[in-house]
Amino acid sequence: MFIAAPSAVGSLDGARPKSRATEAIYAAGHWLLFHERVADAAEVFRVMLKVAPRDERAWLGLGQCHERISQPLIALELYGAGSIVAGDAVASSVRCLLARARILSKIGRDAEGALDEADAAAERTGDEQLIALVRRERARLS
Amino acid sequence: MSTVSAVSAASAVPVSPDSPAQCAPSAPGDSLMPDPDMAALPSGDALSLLYFLESKDQNMSVDEGTKRIQGLQAERNQSLVQERQAIAKEDDAVKNRGFWGDLGNILGDVAKVAGIVAAVAVTVCTAGSAAPVAALAIAGIILSSASFVDGEFHVLQKLGVDPKAAGWVDTGMAVVGAVCSFGAGAASAGGAAVDTASNIGRAASVASGVTSMAQGATTIEVGEAQSECDDAGADEAQAVAQSADGMRFMQAVVSETESSDDSSKQIMATITVTKGIQNSTVVAAAMAVRG
Numbered sequence: 244m245f246i247a248a249p250s251a252v253g254s255l256d257g258a259r260p261k262s263r264a265t266e267a268i269y270a271a272g273h274w275l276l277f278h279e280r281v282a283d284a285a286e287v288f289r290v291m292l293k294v295a296p297r298d299e300r301a302w303l304g305l306g307q308c309h310e311r312i313s314q315p316l317i318a319l320e321l322y323g324a325g326s327i328v329a330g331d332a333v334a335s336s337v338r339c340l341l342a343r344a345r346i347l348s349k350i351g352r353d354a355e356g357a358l359d360e361a362d363a364a365a366e367r368t369g370d371e372q373l374i375a376l377v378r379r380e381r382a383r384l385s
Numbered sequence: 386m387s388t389v390s391a392v393s394a395a396s397a398v399p400v401s402p403d404s405p406a407q408c409a410p411s412a413p414g415d416s417l418m419p420d421p422d423m424a425a426l427p428s429g430d431a432l433s434l435l436y437f438l439e440s441k442d443q444n445m446s447v448d449e450g451t452k453r454i455q456g457l458q459a460e461r462n463q464s465l466v467q468e469r470q471a472i473a474k475e476d477d478a479v480k481n482r483g484f485w486g487d488l489g490n491i492l493g494d495v496a497k498v499a500g501i502v503a504a505v506a507v508t509v510c511t512a513g514s515a516a517p518v519a520a521l522a523i524a525g526i527i528l529s530s531a532s533f534v535d536g537e538f539h540v541l542q543k544l545g546v547d548p549k550a551a552g553w554v555d556t557g558m559a560v561v562g563a564v565c566s567f568g569a570g571a572a573s574a575g576g577a578a579v580d581t582a583s584n585i586g587r588a589a590s591v592a593s594g595v596t597s598m599a600q601g602a603t604t605i606e607v608g609e610a611q612s613e614c615d616d617a618g619a620d621e622a623q624a625v626a627q628s629a630d631g632m633r634f635m636q637a638v639v640s641e642t643e644s645s646d647d648s649s650k651q652i653m654a655t656i657t658v659t660k661g662i663q664n665s666t667v668v669a670a671a672m673a674v675r676g
Contacts, residue, residue, distance in 0.1 A: 269421050270422075285530075293523070305529055317529065320525075320528055321525055321528065325525075345417070
């Protein structure tokens with residue numbers, strides 16, 4: 244299971260505490276995406292990007308929308324930008340880096356570098372959940 | 386109207402019918418997206434979501450973001466005006482040039498758009514303040530919305546841009562994407578913002594170098610074309626048409642940004658209306674309970 248526990252969600256972007264409004268936007272986008280309303284979800288995640296550009300979930304959500312419509316390269320760029328913007332002073336966004344690794348693997352490119360970056364970023368955060376997430380992902384992609 | 390239906394109405398973009406397998410729902414355990422933090426909401430119902438979207442904090446964030454976006458749009462619009470003026474001048478000169486000359490102009494447009502977003506990426510990594518972060522978010526939105534619309538509906542062709550020129554739009558996006566990717570990798574590996582900015586700057590230079598090379602090639606071709614075929618009345622007509630395509634291309638990119646903002650406002654406006662309905666409903670229910 245790669246989904247973070249709700250208690251850990253609030254600290255994922257490492258930049259600032261998430262507002263309830265941001266949570267509501269994300270919840271709406273998440274609901275739309277998982278009910279296959281991909282274009283609607285994309286609209287919501289774009290709004291979230293404007294409201295909370297440092298929140299990695301906005302980049303992950305929008306990237307996933309593009310993955311769903313077979314646009315992996317666009318998703319790749321979004322995850323790449325997200326890994327910069329959503330990261331903090333300590334480390335880049337681990338989840339965005341992992342998402343990049345997944346896409347790279349899917350399109351037949353070497354994902355090891357991205358996994359290494361995610362690994363290093365997770366180590367820097369010291370978050371056991373993220374470290375475990377990277378290990379699982381590495382095992383999955385290997 | 387519910388938020389969901391409002392959002393649906395605001396978006397006319399369907400999921401690609403060509404990729405049914407990609408549209409299948411992912412297994413929840415397969416997603417890197419965290420679950421929504423429902424603990425932050427009083428309940429998981431849609432009406433509660435609307436309520437919180439109406440919160441003051443949200444409005445402040447949106448206002449702040451809107452101001453930044455408007456500032457950026459003003460810059461883009463200014464660039465567009467300048468671009469139009471430059472293209473108008475080129476139009477005057479184009480009658481004396483051939484097809485290849487105008488091809489250079491189109492490539493220049495692509496390079497310019499790519500350059501704008503590359504510059505944004507550099508700014509983000511150099512300063513790291515809130516405004517450039519928002520700018521990169523907007524670059525991501527452009528990347529996303531332009532590809533959704535153009536990829537799914539071929540809007541540019543409908544605007545009159547021929548398939549070749551529309552393909553160059555994708556080239557421009559790819560150039561932008563390459564810059565962003567390079568920056569992401571460098572940031573993670575180096576960890577220093579200055580190095581990242583430097584790397585992105587180099588990547589941007591490479592990107593513009595590629596288009597400059599293409600322009601250079603077309604410049605050479607201009608000479609050949611002019612010397613070989615000044616009989617090209619047909620070429621002249623095509624060149625004028627292509628110049629117009631260049632303008633449409635720039636306008637389409639700017640419009641994409643604007644329409645993205647309009648969608649945001651539309652969603653927020655719908656939420657406001659729905660909040661009003663919710664309040665009325667609560668009052669009516671309270672009165673009913675009191676008898």
